Amino acid sequence: xxxxxxxxxxxxxxxxxxxxxxxxxxxxxxxxxxxxxxxxxxxxxxxxxxxxxxxxxxxxxxxxxxxxxxxxxxxxxxxxxxxxxxxxxxxxxxxxxxxxxxxxxxxxxxxxxxxxxxxxxxxxxxxxxxxxxxxxxxxxxxxxxxxxxxxxxxxxxxxxxxxxxxxxxxxxxxxxxxxxxxxxxxxxxxxxxxxxxxxxxxxxxxxxxxxxxxxxxxxxxxxxxxxxxxxxxxxxxxxxxxxxxxxxxxxxxxxxxxxxxxxxxxxxxxxxxxxxxxxxxxxxxxxxxxxxxxxxxxxxxxxxxxxxxxxxxxxxxxxxxxxxxxxxxxxxxxxxxxxxxxxxxxxxxxxxxxxxxxxxxxxxxxxxxxxxxxxxxxxxxxxxxxxxxxxxxxxxxxxxxxxxxxxxxxxxxxxxxxxxxxxxxx
Amino acid sequence: xxxxxxxxxxxxxxxxxxxxxxxxxxxxxxxxxxxxxxxxxxxxxxxxxxxxxxxxxxxxxxxxxxxxxxxxxxxxxxxxxxxxxxxxxxxxxxxxxxxxxxxxxxxxxxxxxxxxxxxxxxxxxxxxxxxxxxxxxxxxxxxxxxxxxxxxxxxxxxxxxxxxxxxxxxxxxxxxxxxxxxxxxxxxxxxxxxxxxxxxxxxxxxxxxxxxxxxxxxxxxxxxxxxxxxxxxxxxxxxxxxxxxxxxxxxxxxxxxxxxxxxxxxxxxxxxxxxxxxxxxxxxxxxxxxxxxxxxxxxxxxxxxxxxxxxxxxxxxxxxxxxxxxxxxxxxxxxxxxxxxxxxxxxxxxxxxxxxxxxxxxxxxxxxxxxxxxxxxxxxxxxxxxxxxxxxxxxxxxxxxxxxx
Numbered sequence: 001x002x003x004x005x006x007x008x009x010x011x012x013x014x015x016x017x018x019x020x021x022x023x024x025x026x027x028x029x030x031x032x033x034x035x036x037x038x039x040x041x042x043x044x045x046x047x048x049x050x051x052x053x054x055x056x057x058x059x060x061x062x063x064x065x066x067x068x069x070x071x072x073x074x075x076x077x078x079x080x081x082x083x084x085x086x087x088x089x090x091x092x093x094x095x096x097x098x099x100x101x102x103x104x105x106x107x108x109x110x111x112x113x114x115x116x117x118x119x120x121x122x123x124x125x126x127x128x129x130x131x132x133x134x135x136x137x138x139x140x141x142x143x144x145x146x147x148x149x150x151x152x153x154x155x156x157x158x159x160x161x162x163x164x165x166x167x168x169x170x171x172x173x174x175x176x177x178x179x180x181x182x183x184x185x186x187x188x189x190x191x192x193x194x195x196x197x198x199x200x201x202x203x204x205x206x207x208x209x210x211x212x213x214x215x216x217x218x219x220x221x222x223x224x225x226x227x228x229x230x231x232x233x234x235x236x237x238x239x240x241x242x243x244x245x246x247x248x249x250x251x252x253x254x255x256x257x258x259x260x261x262x263x264x265x266x267x268x269x270x271x272x273x274x275x276x277x278x279x280x281x282x283x284x285x286x287x288x289x290x291x292x293x294x295x296x297x298x299x300x301x302x303x304x305x306x307x308x309x310x311x312x313x314x315x316x317x318x319x320x321x322x323x324x325x326x327x328x329x330x331x332x333x334x335x336x337x338x339x340x341x342x343x344x345x346x347x348x349x350x351x352x353x354x355x356x357x358x359x360x361x362x363x364x365x366x367x368x369x370x371x372x373x374x375x376x377x378x379x380x381x382x383x384x385x386x387x388x389x390x391x392x393x394x395x396x397x398x399x400x401x402x403x404x405x406x407x408x409x410x411x412x413x414x415x416x417x418x419x420x421x422x423x424x425x426x
Numbered sequence: 427x428x429x430x431x432x433x434x435x436x437x438x439x440x441x442x443x444x445x446x447x448x449x450x451x452x453x454x455x456x457x458x459x460x461x462x463x464x465x466x467x468x469x470x471x472x473x474x475x476x477x478x479x480x481x482x483x484x485x486x487x488x489x490x491x492x493x494x495x496x497x498x499x500x501x502x503x504x505x506x507x508x509x510x511x512x513x514x515x516x517x518x519x520x521x522x523x524x525x526x527x528x529x530x531x532x533x534x535x536x537x538x539x540x541x542x543x544x545x546x547x548x549x550x551x552x553x554x555x556x557x558x559x560x561x562x563x564x565x566x567x568x569x570x571x572x573x574x575x576x577x578x579x580x581x582x583x584x585x586x587x588x589x590x591x592x593x594x595x596x597x598x599x600x601x602x603x604x605x606x607x608x609x610x611x612x613x614x615x616x617x618x619x620x621x622x623x624x625x626x627x628x629x630x631x632x633x634x635x636x637x638x639x640x641x642x643x644x645x646x647x648x649x650x651x652x653x654x655x656x657x658x659x660x661x662x663x664x665x666x667x668x669x670x671x672x673x674x675x676x677x678x679x680x681x682x683x684x685x686x687x688x689x690x691x692x693x694x695x696x697x698x699x700x701x702x703x704x705x706x707x708x709x710x711x712x713x714x715x716x717x718x719x720x721x722x723x724x725x726x727x728x729x730x731x732x733x734x735x736x737x738x739x740x741x742x743x744x745x746x747x748x749x750x751x752x753x754x755x756x757x758x759x760x761x762x763x764x765x766x767x768x769x770x771x772x773x774x775x776x777x778x779x780x781x782x783x784x785x786x787x788x789x790x791x792x793x794x795x796x797x798x799x800x801x802x803x804x805x806x807x808x809x810x811x812x813x814x815x816x817x818x819x820x821x822x823x824x825x826x827x828x829x830x831x
Contacts, residue, residue, distance in 0.1 A: 310801060360821060
């Protein structure tokens with residue numbers, strides 16, 4: 001009887017065994033981290049250990065990872081340990097991370113988190129702090145409460161949560177005492193906690209490095225990333241897992257992230273699916289060979305108006321614009337309006353739009369938000385200056401700015417707005 | 427019996443033996459598409475003394491006889507030019523476009539110096555009816571009228587004689603002229619507004635300034651301020667007579683010596699399996715222009731003959747927004763469809779453009795319009811022919827949207 005129970009247990013064991021963690025990049029083409037300084041960092045790392053050693057070390061680390069305990073700090077520590085076993089002088093963790101990204105061991109989002117963890121751990125602090133530059137919150141009760149919260153940090157951190165989650169939780173707890181608290185208050189509170197010997201120098205430095213690197217501003221972690229990707233892949237299995245896109249690793253205007261990093265950091269898996277669905281409908285409409293408008297009287301259809309191809313195209317664009325606005329009203333978005341490129345990246349993420357179509361469909365944005373050429377930008381200035389010059393320049397030379405104004409009116413005034421054209425519906 | 431067999435064998439052999447090549451002077455183009463008179467070799471001739479070939483017979487006017495090699499030099503030059511470029515066009519459609527229809531076309535009669543109008547029943551109208559000049563025309567085949575002695579005829583190309591015509595007698599669509607008039611109207615408005623602003627600002631300055639300033643009502647100031655407006659107004663009101671005085675007054679077009687026109691007309695023939703030669707529309711003219719442009723290897727079709735003609739000069743690269751008028755009437759012959767097809771050809775790939783357009787003809791009829799059937803036809807053809815149909819269709823739709831369709 002005992003043997004049969006053991007036998008059953010042994011049979012069932014593999015079913016309960018956790019799936020191995022796999023970070024392999026399955027969507028991104030050339031990395032967002034592809035600058036010459038990134039390449040130099042890789043070269044420095046490869047001087048200390050060779051390519052196969054970095055990949056081998058990471059494979060070992062990856063095999064030992066558990067899905068519920070994923071942590072960029074722990075992963076970096078394990079990787080560093082392995083690489084230091086190969087070369088005790090190894091110091092180029094960032095280069096190793098970037099190299100692993102080039103080999104598609106993981107994507108840019110994972111690379112970013114690992115590099116941020118590395119930066120947090122290696123940032124040089126200017127110590128001791130100048131007391132005159134430290135500003136504690138004015139309310140002493142707030143200070144006491146915050147210092148007590150900071151004192152408990154180590155206890156909470158040792159419970160198995162990742163450092164970034166623990167730090168953000170601590171920051172949130174401290175903020176509960178005074179929501180108007182700023183980062184410089186937190187800086188002073190950390191010093192206060194250390195001076196009161198509530199935390200030791202190591203914990204102080206770790207927390208201060210996290211503060212300096214503004215770890216509290218993001219809520220994205222390795223664990224949540226892995227969970228999100230897994231959820232998306234389960235619900236939308238990729239038709240072509242080998243497909244890669246350089247478009248999604250392109251830089252977002254005015255931000256230091258790629259389109260895909262922005263998407264994954266900023267939206268939940270459900271939001272991504274809803275966004276992708278908008279593009280799915282757009283694609284169907286763009287590809288549709290026929291669209292009709294049916295007119296009914298009170299009982300029957302009395303008229304069918306068939307849209308011509310360009311009307312169908314403009315209808316698809318108008319419906320897209322409408323649905324982009326409506327998505328903000330969805331409870332899952334809480335008023336947040338994703339931009340068109342977010343939708344495109346979401347559609348690619350779940351495989352609705354293949355990489356080959358991505359750039360062209362994304363380019364539809366030019367229709368409602370056309371890029372301005374140099375001449376169009378210059379026209380604004382020429383028009384302004386010419387208007388002044390028409391009065392300032394005396395005859396007979398006054399015709400020059402007048403002519404410039406007329407030419408600008410002729411060229412800039414052309415808009416393909418079909419709304420006033422009675423021969424088209426859209 | 428043996429003799430009979432020998433003769434039977436010899437007759438076709440002799441016929442083939444007559445297919446000859448001969449060198450003539452004709453109008454060609456340089457690499458830069460400039461006109462060049464030079465020697466060309468005419469192939470597939472089946473006659474030793476006339477422009478009668480296996481595929482084309484060049485006749486003078488209403489005649490049924492091929493033009494003789496010893497005809498007068500000017501006629502011979504036109505015949506040789508037409509024959510040479512028609513052969514080139516035929517080879518293009520057979521060898522490059524792989525058109526079975528063109529390969530199977532029967533021998534065509536090409537009429538040069540032919541001024542009679544076309545009649546669906548009688549082939550030609552009577553000489554007394556308004557003779558035609560400075561033009562070229564492709565006519566559909568006809569069954570003839572046996573009761574009146576009119577024999578059946580095949581598809582023919584007619585090149586009209588060149589004739590100096592006073593520009594006043596021509597109906598010109600004048601799109602460029604319209605644009606110039608809009609520019610002048612805007613300029614005039616701006617100058618008047620400028621004069622008004624100057625007068626008001628001088629008046630305000632004089633009223634608000636304590637020191638001695640310019641009197642806005644002084645003669646000097648009035649002359650300076652109003653002077654520009656008067657000069658502008660005079661120029662504007664007399665613009666038309668002045669333009670007419672300085673512009674050229676005579677127009678003529680010798681179509682039989684313009685390679686692009688020859689290609690254009692032959693393209694009508696090659697496309698006539700689907701685009702029936704009944705009347706001229708924007709689409710069939712644009713399609714013929716496209717292939718003529720490809721054969722001439724130039725988007726500037728007819729720009730080379732601009733100095734002879736009065737219409738805009740067909741230029742595929744001319745940016746032009748869609749106007750509903752392009753669908754019909756005299757605007758139908760403007761270069762909008764040509765430019766549009768040229769752009770579409772670039773989108774689907776330069777190596778595929780010609781095959782694409784040739785397939786496109788299957789989706790069109792002579793009565794197709796631009797906004798509906800042409801655009802639909804382009805999208806459907808792309809679905810069948812493009813390497814990446816969805817992406818290419820998006821590119822096409824974006825380009826068409828920019829064209830204002």
